Amino acid sequence: xKRTIYANEGASIFIISLCVANILATLLVSLVQxxxxxxxxxxxxxxxxxxxxxxxxxxxxxxxxxxxxxVPVVTxxxxxxxxxxxVLLPLIAVATILVFLPLANAWASFLGVIRFHGAGVAMPxxxxxxxxxxxxxxxxxxxxxxxxxxxRGFTLHGTSTRGVWFGILLTSTLFSLMHxxxxxxxxxxxxxxxxxxxxxxxxxxWGAVILHxxxxxxxxxxxxxxxxxxxxxxxxxxWNWLTGAGSVIVGLVLLVILLYLFxxxxxxxxxxxxxxxxxxxxxxxxxxYAHDEEEKKSNILVDxxxxxxxxxxxxxxxxxxxxxxxxxxxxxxGKEQNxxxxxxxxxxxxxxxxxxxxxxxx
Numbered sequence: 616x617k618r619t620i621y622a623n624e625g626a627s628i629f630i631i632s633l634c635v636a637n638i639l640a641t642l643l644v645s646l647v648q649x650x651x652x653x654x655x656x657x658x659x660x661x662x663x664x665x666x667x668x669x670x671x672x673x674x675x676x677x678x679x680x681x682x683x684x685x686v687p688v689v690t691x692x693x694x695x696x697x698x699x700x701x702v703l704l705p706l707i708a709v710a711t712i713l714v715f716l717p718l719a720n721a722w723a724s725f726l727g728v729i730r731f732h733g734a735g736v737a738m739p740x741x742x743x744x745x746x747x748x749x750x751x752x753x754x755x756x757x758x759x760x761x762x763x764x765x766x767r768g769f770t771l772h773g774t775s776t777r778g779v780w781f782g783i784l785l786t787s788t789l790f791s792l793m794h795x796x797x798x799x800x801x802x803x804x805x806x807x808x809x810x811x812x813x814x815x816x817x818x819x820x821w822g823a824v825i826l827h828x829x830x831x832x833x834x835x836x837x838x839x840x841x842x843x844x845x846x847x848x849x850x851x852x853x854w855n856w857l858t859g860a861g862s863v864i865v866g867l868v869l870l871v872i873l874l875y876l877f878x879x880x881x882x883x884x885x886x887x888x889x890x891x892x893x894x895x896x897x898x899x900x901x902x903x904y905a906h907d908e909e910e911k912k913s914n915i916l917v918d919x920x921x922x923x924x925x926x927x928x929x930x931x932x933x934x935x936x937x938x939x940x941x942x943x944x945x946x947x948x949g950k951e952q953n954x955x956x957x958x959x960x961x962x963x964x965x966x967x968x969x970x971x972x973x974x975x976x977x
Contacts, residue, residue: 625773655740
């Protein structure tokens with residue numbers, strides 16, 4: 616069984632799963648289109664949400680069986696998280712919303728200026744508890760597994776073999792465009808970026824599964840039980856949120872720190888334990904230092920400030936890239952790898968998104 620897939624194979628799994636899911640969903644939705652609504656949401660939307668997630672998993676698993684791919688290893692389902700990482704995930708979910716929700720609303724306001732009238736995300740209009748739990752399963756649990764296994768499992772694994780940042784940015788773009796919902800493009804790209812970083816920094820898919828669930832859980836819960844929060848948020852306007860206490864800048868600082876702590880919680884045992892006593896020689900890929908037997912003492916506050924400062928230097932980003940590559944646990948081949956299939960996948964979802972955008976302008 617193959618324990619590694621490369622960029623084109625990751626793209627192939629993405630294209631096949633996306634096409635199969637959307638074709639079957641379209642056919643089935645056409646059969647239930649005239650059945651009306653259920654609790655404020657069209658029955659065809661309920662069916663489409665559920666079927667697409669099921670087919671993502673089925674198509675990817677069938678492809679893997681034919682190609683003899685080790686699904687648990689390739690998707691990183693075989694590795695768990697450290698206890699502290701689980702604790703940090705709800706905080707990361709909130710910080711992600713603080714950063715990207717104001718930006719998403721600014722983007723939505725721009726779409727309004729150019730008279731875009733495409734629909735947002737369909738949500739049930741109900742306060743019935745049992746309907747809420749049905750919706751939670753279909754709109755939060757199922758996407759957390761279906762989309763994460765496809766995107767941060769197969770697709771991120773394949774594209775990361777060309778480089779960890781190539782994989783992170785590429786899957787975030789694919790994730791954003793494949794929904795073909797221009798209103799949500801900014802938020803979905805930001806969420807996809809955080810989800811991919813969480814997987815790369817832990818070498819496990821479970822952080823992304825939980826984080827994706829929390830994102831959808833928060834949105835659905837507020838819509839169902841606290842609609843006044845949405846109304847209050849709209850009255851503030853996106854500009855007040857960009858400049859206030861919950862601003863993008865404050866949220867971004869918080870998000871970066873939390874992601875560093877998440878990485879540190881899972882990789883602390885793998886860090887070199889030594890104290891530099893007399894300089895050393897540093898190369899692009901490694902460094903050699905003289906050291907004694909005394910372990911390097913770690914101070915979480917100092918390390919966090921040092922990490923944040925490294926974001927503003929070229930060498931800092933090089934160190935971050937090396938650290939993510941190591942924690943991602945996927946061997947990279949560099950830019951020599953053929954990625955024609957990746958560009959084909961990107962072209963397909965870009966066309967899909969453009970069609971949706973044009974329809975919203977007509």
